[in-house]
Amino acid sequence: MEIERPAMAGTLESSDCQVTVEPGDGRIDFTLESAVINQYGNQIRKVVFETLSHLGVDNIKISMVDKGALDCTIKARVEAAVSRSMDQFVNALWGGAFE
Amino acid sequence: MINLVKKRLRRTMMFLNAQKPGLIKDPYIYRPDSIILDLEDAVAENQKDAARFSLYHALKEIDYRGCERVVRINGLDTPYWQEDIRCAVAGGCDAIRIPKVECPKDVHRVEEEILKAEKDFGMPEGMILIMAAIESARGVMKALDICEASDRLFGIALSGGDYTKDLQTRITGTGIELMGARQNLIIAARAAKVQCFDTVYTNLDDMEGFQRDVETIHLMGFDGKSIVNPRQIPIVHDIFTPSGKDIIFAEKVVREIEEKKEMGIGVFTVDGKMIDIAFYDGARRTIELAKASGVYKGDL
Numbered sequence: 086m087e088i089e090r091p092a093m094a095g096t097l098e099s100s101d102c103q104v105t106v107e108p109g110d111g112r113i114d115f116t117l118e119s120a121v122i123n124q125y126g127n128q129i130r131k132v133v134f135e136t137l138s139h140l141g142v143d144n145i146k147i148s149m150v151d152k153g154a155l156d157c158t159i160k161a162r163v164e165a166a167v168s169r170s171m172d173q174f175v176n177a178l179w180g181g182a183f184e
Numbered sequence: 185m186i187n188l189v190k191k192r193l194r195r196t197m198m199f200l201n202a203q204k205p206g207l208i209k210d211p212y213i214y215r216p217d218s219i220i221l222d223l224e225d226a227v228a229e230n231q232k233d234a235a236r237f238s239l240y241h242a243l244k245e246i247d248y249r250g251c252e253r254v255v256r257i258n259g260l261d262t263p264y265w266q267e268d269i270r271c272a273v274a275g276g277c278d279a280i281r282i283p284k285v286e287c288p289k290d291v292h293r294v295e296e297e298i299l300k301a302e303k304d305f306g307m308p309e310g311m312i313l314i315m316a317a318i319e320s321a322r323g324v325m326k327a328l329d330i331c332e333a334s335d336r337l338f339g340i341a342l343s344g345g346d347y348t349k350d351l352q353t354r355i356t357g358t359g360i361e362l363m364g365a366r367q368n369l370i371i372a373a374r375a376a377k378v379q380c381f382d383t384v385y386t387n388l389d390d391m392e393g394f395q396r397d398v399e400t401i402h403l404m405g406f407d408g409k410s411i412v413n414p415r416q417i418p419i420v421h422d423i424f425t426p427s428g429k430d431i432i433f434a435e436k437v438v439r440e441i442e443e444k445k446e447m448g449i450g451v452f453t454v455d456g457k458m459i460d461i462a463f464y465d466g467a468r469r470t471i472e473l474a475k476a477s478g479v480y481k482g483d484l
């Protein structure tokens with residue numbers, strides 16, 4: 086699955102995260118900004134990479150500003166940003182990739 | 185297979201914007217009976233897509249600790265509602281709240297989409313319930329037909345904002361503008377043996393007015409109220425939960441009626457009040473409500 090254009094999802098409110106995606110240069114390029122990066126940076130990175138793998142995305146620049154998001158919020162924002170980058174708003178497989 | 189929790193306790197149904205992680209991560213700490221994860225009015229038009237992802241993963245991963253998880257979908261006149269249902273069903277919600285219901289066909293359309301989604305996602309058929317929000321004069325007039333539209337339908341709810349607009353009046357805080365609709369809906373719901381829920385009270389600075397409003401709808405026979413703030417929860421629960429005095433009286437009525445029936449006595453007094461068989465069901469309901477609310481310690 087290819088990222089077609091830059092897109093963003095999420096907010097900078099507490100318990101949320103803001104995810105920005107754009108077409109990559111052949112790999113996953115992930116940057117993270119978080120007040121809890123030392124405690125949870127690895128876990129956040131793991132959730133982001135697993136979500137991308139689930140979506141079949143391996144060529145992407147993705148950055149996240151974390152404001153204390155739970156794993157479920159991280160997954161939701163990554164999926165929303167990826168879906169927006171492809172204008173894919175319906176027929177999500179919910180639990181799988183996009184059609 | 186039809187879900188058997190249609191009659192569960194629903195004194196408080198708290199609206200939460202499904203797009204706001206800060207709101208949906210731990211609402212169970214306030215102990216509402218149900219939460220309504222909203223994809224409709226609370227979510228801006230350009231965030232409808234993101235709200236669904238947020239909803240799906242919240243339903244999948246957050247343990248709401250016994251709170252019923254209802255999803256309010258977008259209206260049937262929008263391009264969103266079918267995908268809302270797919271997302272909610274795939275996430276494993278307990279019920280779907282349909283906004284702006286005006287006729288049984290609206291319920292049937294949602295029922296068909298739920299069934300399709302249950303099949304698509306391999307969910308057991310018939311487990312997801314429906315509640316219908318009545319938001320117009322036409323909906324009020326069709327309330328009984330709506331209540332009887334589906335075996336999945338557990339209740340109807342008045343939505344006062346849109347209803348008063350349709351009636352060409354406004355929310356006054358007195359309840360005068362809602363009198364007819366409230367009476368009509370509760371009668372229809374009781375006739376169809378489904379539950380009935382009152383509209384939200386949005387003035388959070390007027391907790392005394394809120395309390396009066398809840399006392400009124402409790403006396404009218406409503407099962408509960410839609411709420412918009414956790415501060416409203418204890419007030420509703422306090423009013424809707426039978427008091428110790430009510431429970432003791434109900435126990436006496438049940439026991440006396442059962443005992444006197446054996447003796448062939450139809451009318452007698454309990455604590456100075458005339459009692460006959462007509463009081464039996466009401467007393468039983470008080471005990472059942474006390475049990476459901478977790479305050480009953482007796483053995484009836």
